[in-house]
Amino acid sequence: MTVTEERSVTEVGSPRRRKEDGRLVTGRTRWTDNISLPGMLHLAMVRSPMAHATITSIDVEAAKSSPGVVAVFTGADLGDEQGSLPCAWPITADQKAPPHPSIAVDTVNFAGEIVACIVARSAVAAKDAVELVDVEYDDLPVVVDMAAAAEGGNLTHPDLGTNVSATWVFDSAEAGTGGNVEDAIRDAEVLVERTYRQQRLIPAFMEPRSVVCDPTGEQTTLWSATQIPHILKLMLALTCGISESKLRVIAPDVGGGFGGKLQVTPEEVITLVVSRRLGKPCKYTETRSESLLAGHHGRDQIQKLTLSATREGIVTGLKVDLLADMGAYLGLVTPGVPILGAFMYNAIYKFPAYRFECRNIFTNKNWTDAYRGAGRPEATFAIERLMDELAVEIGVDPLEIRERNWIKHEEFPFSTVAGLEYDTGNYEAATARAKELFGYDALRAEQRERRESGDPVQLGIGVSTFTEMCGLAPSRVLGALSYGAGGWEHASIRMLPSGKVEVITGSSGHGQGHETAWSQIVADRLGVAFDDVEVLHGDTQISARGLDTYGSRSLTVGGMAVVAAADKVIEKARPIAAHLLEANADDLEFTGGKFNVRGTDSSIGIGDLALAVFAAHNMPDGVEPSLDAEATFDPENFSFPHGTHLCAVEVDTETGETKIRSYVCVDDIGKVVNPLIVEGQVHGGLVQGIAQALWEEAVYDDSGTLVTGSFVDYLVPSAADLPHFTTDRTESPSSTNALGVKGVGEAGTIASTPAVVNAVVDALRHLGIRDIEMPCSPHRVWSALQHRDGDGSSSGADTPTEKTFVDDDADPSHNAQLSGEGSGSGAAEQGGLA
Amino acid sequence: MIPVAFDYTAPSSVADAISALGSDSEEIKVLAGGQSLIPVLRLRLAAPTLLVDIGRIPELRGITDEGDAVVIGAMTTHAEVADSDLVKEHAGVLAKATETVADPQVRHRGTLGGSLVHADPAGDLPAPILALDAELVIAGADGERTVPAANFFHDMFATAVGDREILTKVRIPKHTGWGAHYEKFTRVAQQWSIVAVAATVKVDGGSISAAKVALTNMGATPIRATGVEQALLGRAAAGDTVKQAASSAAEGTNPPTDTNGDASYRRHLANVLTRRAVLAAAAS
Numbered sequence A: 001m002t003v004t005e006e007r008s009v010t011e012v013g014s015p016r017r018r019k020e021d022g023r024l025v026t027g028r029t030r031w032t033d034n035i036s037l038p039g040m041l042h043l044a045m046v047r048s049p050m051a052h053a054t055i056t057s058i059d060v061e062a063a064k065s066s067p068g069v070v071a072v073f074t075g076a077d078l079g080d081e082q083g084s085l086p087c088a089w090p091i092t093a094d095q096k097a098p099p100h101p102s103i104a105v106d107t108v109n110f111a112g113e114i115v116a117c118i119v120a121r122s123a124v125a126a127k128d129a130v131e132l133v134d135v136e137y138d139d140l141p142v143v144v145d146m147a148a149a150a151e152g153g154n155l156t157h158p159d160l161g162t163n164v165s166a167t168w169v170f171d172s173a174e175a176g177t178g179g180n181v182e183d184a185i186r187d188a189e190v191l192v193e194r195t196y197r198q199q200r201l202i203p204a205f206m207e208p209r210s211v212v213c214d215p216t217g218e219q220t221t222l223w224s225a226t227q228i229p230h231i232l233k234l235m236l237a238l239t240c241g242i243s244e245s246k247l248r249v250i251a252p253d254v255g256g257g258f259g260g261k262l263q264v265t266p267e268e269v270i271t272l273v274v275s276r277r278l279g280k281p282c283k284y285t286e287t288r289s290e291s292l293l294a295g296h297h298g299r300d301q302i303q304k305l306t307l308s309a310t311r312e313g314i315v316t317g318l319k320v321d322l323l324a325d326m327g328a329y330l331g332l333v334t335p336g337v338p339i340l341g342a343f344m345y346n347a348i349y350k351f352p353a354y355r356f357e358c359r360n361i362f363t364n365k366n367w368t369d370a371y372r373g374a375g376r377p378e379a380t381f382a383i384e385r386l387m388d389e390l391a392v393e394i395g396v397d398p399l400e401i402r403e404r405n406w407i408k409h410e411e412f413p414f415s416t417v418a419g420l421e422y423d424t425g426n427y428e429a430a431t432a433r434a435k436e437l438f439g440y441d442a443l444r445a446e447q448r449e450r451r452e453s454g455d456p457v458q459l460g461i462g463v464s465t466f467t468e469m470c471g472l473a474p475s476r477v478l479g480a481l482s483y484g485a486g487g488w489e490h491a492s493i494r495m496l497p498s499g500k501v502e503v504i505t506g507s508s509g510h511g512q513g514h515e516t517a518w519s520q521i522v523a524d525r526l527g528v529a530f531d532d533v534e535v536l537h538g539d540t541q542i543s544a545r546g547l548d549t550y551g552s553r554s555l556t557v558g559g560m561a562v563v564a565a566a567d568k569v570i571e572k573a574r575p576i577a578a579h580l581l582e583a584n585a586d587d588l589e590f591t592g593g594k595f596n597v598r599g600t601d602s603s604i605g606i607g608d609l610a611l612a613v614f615a616a617h618n619m620p621d622g623v624e625p626s627l628d629a630e631a632t633f634d635p636e637n638f639s640f641p642h643g644t645h646l647c648a649v650e651v652d653t654e655t656g657e658t659k660i661r662s663y664v665c666v667d668d669i670g671k672v673v674n675p676l677i678v679e680g681q682v683h684g685g686l687v688q689g690i691a692q693a694l695w696e697e698a699v700y701d702d703s704g705t706l707v708t709g710s711f712v713d714y715l716v717p718s719a720a721d722l723p724h725f726t727t728d729r730t731e732s733p734s735s736t737n738a739l740g741v742k743g744v745g746e747a748g749t750i751a752s753t754p755a756v757v758n759a760v761v762d763a764l765r766h767l768g769i770r771d772i773e774m775p776c777s778p779h780r781v782w783s784a785l786q787h788r789d790g791d792g793s794s795s796g797a798d799t800p801t802e803k804t805f806v807d808d809d810a811d812p813s814h815n816a817q818l819s820g821e822g823s824g825s826g827a828a829e830q831g832g833l834a
Numbered sequence B: 001m002i003p004v005a006f007d008y009t010a011p012s013s014v015a016d017a018i019s020a021l022g023s024d025s026e027e028i029k030v031l032a033g034g035q036s037l038i039p040v041l042r043l044r045l046a047a048p049t050l051l052v053d054i055g056r057i058p059e060l061r062g063i064t065d066e067g068d069a070v071v072i073g074a075m076t077t078h079a080e081v082a083d084s085d086l087v088k089e090h091a092g093v094l095a096k097a098t099e100t101v102a103d104p105q106v107r108h109r110g111t112l113g114g115s116l117v118h119a120d121p122a123g124d125l126p127a128p129i130l131a132l133d134a135e136l137v138i139a140g141a142d143g144e145r146t147v148p149a150a151n152f153f154h155d156m157f158a159t160a161v162g163d164r165e166i167l168t169k170v171r172i173p174k175h176t177g178w179g180a181h182y183e184k185f186t187r188v189a190q191q192w193s194i195v196a197v198a199a200t201v202k203v204d205g206g207s208i209s210a211a212k213v214a215l216t217n218m219g220a221t222p223i224r225a226t227g228v229e230q231a232l233l234g235r236a237a238a239g240d241t242v243k244q245a246a247s248s249a250a251e252g253t254n255p256p257t258d259t260n261g262d263a264s265y266r267r268h269l270a271n272v273l274t275r276r277a278v279l280a281a282a283a284s
């Protein structure tokens, strides 16, 4: 039947409007906060204003007698029942971690930590009583600066005896994946040493976190605005000592997460424990202020980098010394975030030697954890900034330096110095296309003119040729990295008697468009109509198995599970079709939703088969009356999207203001299921990455108070701040999964940050600027220009240093006499103009 | 967030509003467009016991031509001010500043009177009002009084309007034929001014015959850059002369330091933005 056939070849790849958008965009759907249950109580949290203190007393009497208040709980009241919040990723055997009660018991370790919980008959009554709780604190020394904390001094957790939670090392010489970095540095002709700071960021998802718990009945049901209903169910059971089978977790529609809802939160544990204690449904919804203060933060690393190269600009080694600020506690995957970056510093390049060492540091701040890209944006930023600096040293164009070092398309599959196997890619093609769309040469010419005329507004061009590892993750790899779970995903398909299809996925979408993409895949695979596919997710009683949504994994892992389940449905249907068509199963072919007897016009559609199986009147002997199937997919390898991003900025040297003039990106994400969804992911990702480069920063003062505690100070951009994005794609299908897909959720975020900062620095390079710390605010740019007589860097205390070998006999003892200053701006001009 | 409970009344005349303000409720607040007050209440930074909503008093709303002045009722919204031909023609710098306030939603609720009485140092409307030498009419139990803009702004969030008084209208002497510009510096589009400059100038035959310049967020209150105004008089409306005159813009200011910049950066910005504002005003 031609209609079906046409549709079946066009669904995947077509820019379908997202079927979930009607309800998500209008908000007319079930969010956690609009769940209202009979007799439901409301919680409000009392939070510590102190960053580090001993709790000497808590007086809750006034709060308890406030109108409408049912109970007030302190940490001591919850006792053992609250357990310790879980960290699923002990990166080393000797990793140090403090106990992490949901309600602090003796001490508070960051400002915003919960010290008591009010339970009342209304949200207003709960809120009113918060101010009545009288907590007395005894100050302890506050540890804010991670670099100082790493060296000793005051301790975040005196009981641990150190501020270092763990030290994790990857060395290509030890791993057998490459040479020894110290040798490369010793023998280097050119050495680039830099220190970059990844500022702390706040995920700032649209829907604040919310949780409702109903303990009525045999099973306790917990709704949460979470990315991870399945992991949450298991972790809550383990944390609170409840049988896993007595818990049901539901993530209804969820308004974004960006990693910020990849967590087991104190608020979830408290709501669960309190509702079970009182035998009443309870709800807690955070305010935006609480969300910024106490929802986990992201990034916050200091990267000390040493890149060695030949005079021709061929990189010979890269050494990374990382400090990662954990904040006060280890959240679900906190310690592993820098490790996810460890495999990406070599990026798209053929580095022969690599060493990565990371120290995870405790400070008295909110804890950090996964945030869009988790580890990989940091790594990509570092290497893409360094490649620009190397280009300047060598005196060639930044695209040229990359080409000299990148993996050529004919060299795939390629085993990297970090031990990964990149399956496919074509950096040449993406770069050529991006250059063309960007008008690279014309912009360079304009830049030259502006420099020569001393225009107060200078033009800068930034490059980022990124790759990332997506599709988290092969379970065996996670095992090797000591992660507490696997990386598979599950799907099942139910064929309904009316011919409709229910797809149940373990990927828990929260705005990505799973329902549309999965429908397209299944429509093609089973030859049914797009609108006849219903995708169900997020309820652990419906979607019993799953590992949820993060790390650009949904399509590459979850989508593949859906494919596998659909294929099983077809195989289950085949003998039944043969029976009904009175044909041999081997003579059947399945196309366009129908089984055909080859060479005849005898056929039966999958929908008719579903009805026949439902009736079960006429089944072949020994075959169960069900077409339903389930599958679990564990990827063999990661996937490796890549792309070339080019950004032009105008920097006003009078005010320091940066405006993005144009932005071009050509991404290679393999095969595309829905180009409209891809476009949305790329745009949103770009905005988040650009925001790190220019606007966002979570700032703490010396007493550990979050200064950027509202959107007045934490600058999230809007459409008005951004240029038109010119996007295109090249396509090197992934060979590690049958769909050929690679993942796109994090691409824009990972790629764009260095493109923008490289552009800002490029605009000012001829004025002696070598770095601007993120976010590149007008104030920072202006200050750098005021102080440019120094070493050309703006990062103050954290000044990067540079050594360059210029003499012919590359004797390392000559290191000391070679200053970065002269070579910095001189070579800069050549590099920038080449 | 949920405000602390309060009583609410919505009088329909200024007289009734004044008597409501005279009631013995402990802490009374006037509610205008609510765009500053409601966030303050929701964050529980204030807990008034009674709100007097002046949004239903017709006499507080509207823009009228009174001969040598344009008179704007306190409850006139930002959107109405920015759209008004009278304001554009006779008080251009106020129209231009008002266009930069927040977003369309906020501009359709927020009012001129609310902005002036709220007196946020980073608010955009106090500076043009000061630059235009406006007069502000305040009603209280003892009747009406008029305060010149120069005496209206007392401190951060503090004005000549007393607790039990209402700002009823703003009288702006006509600046017909003056060029006007409001130069606002922010990092993202939706942001309060880091620094901004309101400039309105009269140009005769290529030279500046009168100039009024006021600064936003260079101290606790808006500040007139009188040194700049004087230096501009009789000078050509051209790059170098204006730059020279603008270089004293930050003199005597006391700008804040925050995550957007320190005081010395703001002083520098004030000079640059003043030059740009004056040149743009002269060219408009």
Ligand SMILES: Cc1cc2nc3c(=O)[nH]c(=O)nc-3n(C[C@H](O)[C@H](O)[C@H](O)COP(=O)(O)OP(=O)(O)OC[C@H]3O[C@@H](n4cnc5c(N)ncnc54)[C@H](O)[C@@H]3O)c2cc1C
Residues within 6 Å of the ligand: B029, B030, B031, B032, B033, B034, B035, B036, B037, B038, B054, B074, B075, B100, B101, B102, B103, B106, B109, B110, B111, B112, B113, B114, B115, B117, B118, B122, B123, B124, B125, B161, B165, B166, B167, B168, B191, B192, B193
């Ligand atoms: C998201 C957002 C962004 C914003 N951005 C900007 C910006 O960029 N620039 C800017 O200038 N402003 C900005 N604002 C503030 C906005 O301009 C407000 O409209 C203004 O500050 C207050 O006006 P209102 O009518 O809403 O007053 P309200 O909030 O109702 O009142 C403010 C205060 O003034 C008092 N008050 C109000 N009217 C009178 C009166 N007639 N007599 C006596 N007392 C009175 C109230 O008691 C209260 O204390 C923003 C607001 C929001 C919500």
